[in-house]
Amino acid sequence: MQRVPILKLGDVLIVSIQIDLEDQSVLALQEDLADAVVQHGAKGVIIDITAVEIVDSFIGRMLATIASMCGMLDAQTVVVGMRPAVAITLVELGLSLGGVRTALNLEKGVALLDHIRSATP
Amino acid sequence: MSGEREVVIAGSADVVGVRQLVRSVAVEIGLSLVDQTKIVTAASELARNALVYGGGGDVRIEIVTNGPRRGLKLIFTDEGPGIPDIEQALTDGWTTGGGMGLGLGGSRRLVDEFDLVSEPGKGTTVTVTKWSR
Numbered sequence: 001m002q003r004v005p006i007l008k009l010g011d012v013l014i015v016s017i018q019i020d021l022e023d024q025s026v027l028a029l030q031e032d033l034a035d036a037v038v039q040h041g042a043k044g045v046i047i048d049i050t051a052v053e054i055v056d057s058f059i060g061r062m063l064a065t066i067a068s069m070c071g072m073l074d075a076q077t078v079v080v081g082m083r084p085a086v087a088i089t090l091v092e093l094g095l096s097l098g099g100v101r102t103a104l105n106l107e108k109g110v111a112l113l114d115h116i117r118s119a120t121p
Numbered sequence: 122m123s124g125e126r127e128v129v130i131a132g133s134a135d136v137v138g139v140r141q142l143v144r145s146v147a148v149e150i151g152l153s154l155v156d157q158t159k160i161v162t163a164a165s166e167l168a169r170n171a172l173v174y175g176g177g178g179d180v181r182i183e184i185v186t187n188g189p190r191r192g193l194k195l196i197f198t199d200e201g202p203g204i205p206d207i208e209q210a211l212t213d214g215w216t217t218g219g220g221m222g223l224g225l226g227g228s229r230r231l232v233d234e235f236d237l238v239s240e241p242g243k244g245t246t247v248t249v250t251k252w253s254r
């Protein structure tokens with residue numbers, strides 16, 4: 001099983017998914033990320049799915065789980081880089097990802113995190 | 122790809138393998154990027170179901186034709202416990218495995234043709250087809 005690396009930039013963690021996600025890798029990432037948020041006292045998490053070719057129900061559930069889990073650990077999550085074909089497919093699959101914040105790209109994701117944090121003192 | 126291919130689904134790495142193979146055949150028959158993404162996503166759901174609920178199985182990948190149109194047909198088979206109530210299993214949100222209950226219903230929406238045959242105690246076969254436009 002391949003592991004997805006977690007990078008630290010200030011108090012933000014960046015996860016850029018560059019592998020074909022196996023279910024085991026998905027579960028490992030959830031755990032690794034929870035540990036990393038606590039260990040580094042991270043306030044934000046950015047998940048970059050630019051290279052992810054499909055999001056099925058399992059991967060979609062991971063994104064939702066990570067967002068609520070990080071929320072409980074006092075970190076805000078933004079998912080960036082979703083491909084248009086992936087968005088279309090997700091809607092038809094029936095997954096709205098309602099509780100997950102998204103931005104078009106990494107730059108906009110960072111700006112969104114800044115904005116959220118300046119709005120919540 | 123000449124003729125048919127059959128791939129065994131025995132572990133979660135095989136689910137990734139099925140996705141990759143389905144993608145390459147979808148490209149080969151000229152499906153649009155959106156349609157490629159839909160059929161690969163459906164394949165991922167059905168392969169995982171065969172693995173998790175069926176205890177493993179296999180998928181047959183075929184290229185089919187209808188006049189000028191080409192299609193990609195996937196036949197997922199397992200010899201697991203089967204599905205007692207198919208309508209219920211296809212209902213969004215119905216799950217016995219702690220999932221989201223979207224795999225079957227969602228797959229049906231993502232393809233052009235969907236057929237589910239299951240006999241309790243014998244196993245399950247799901248056949249899906251996506252046609253080029």
Ligand SMILES: Nc1ncnc2c1ncn2[C@@H]1O[C@H](COP(=O)(O)OP(=O)(O)OP(=O)(O)O)[C@@H](O)[C@H]1O
Pocket residue numbers: 057058166170171174175199201202203204210211215216217218219220221222223224225226245
């Ligand atoms: N191949 C199969 N053999 C036996 N039962 C199955 C099979 N596929 C699906 N089922 C049953 O149908 C239910 C619904 O399947 P579906 O894929 O829609 O949702 P899920 O797998 O529970 O969750 P999700 O796919 O959203 O993660 C499953 O919970 C399971 O009880």
Ligand SMILES: [Mg+2]
Pocket residue numbers: 166169170220223224225
């Ligand atoms: Mg499923």
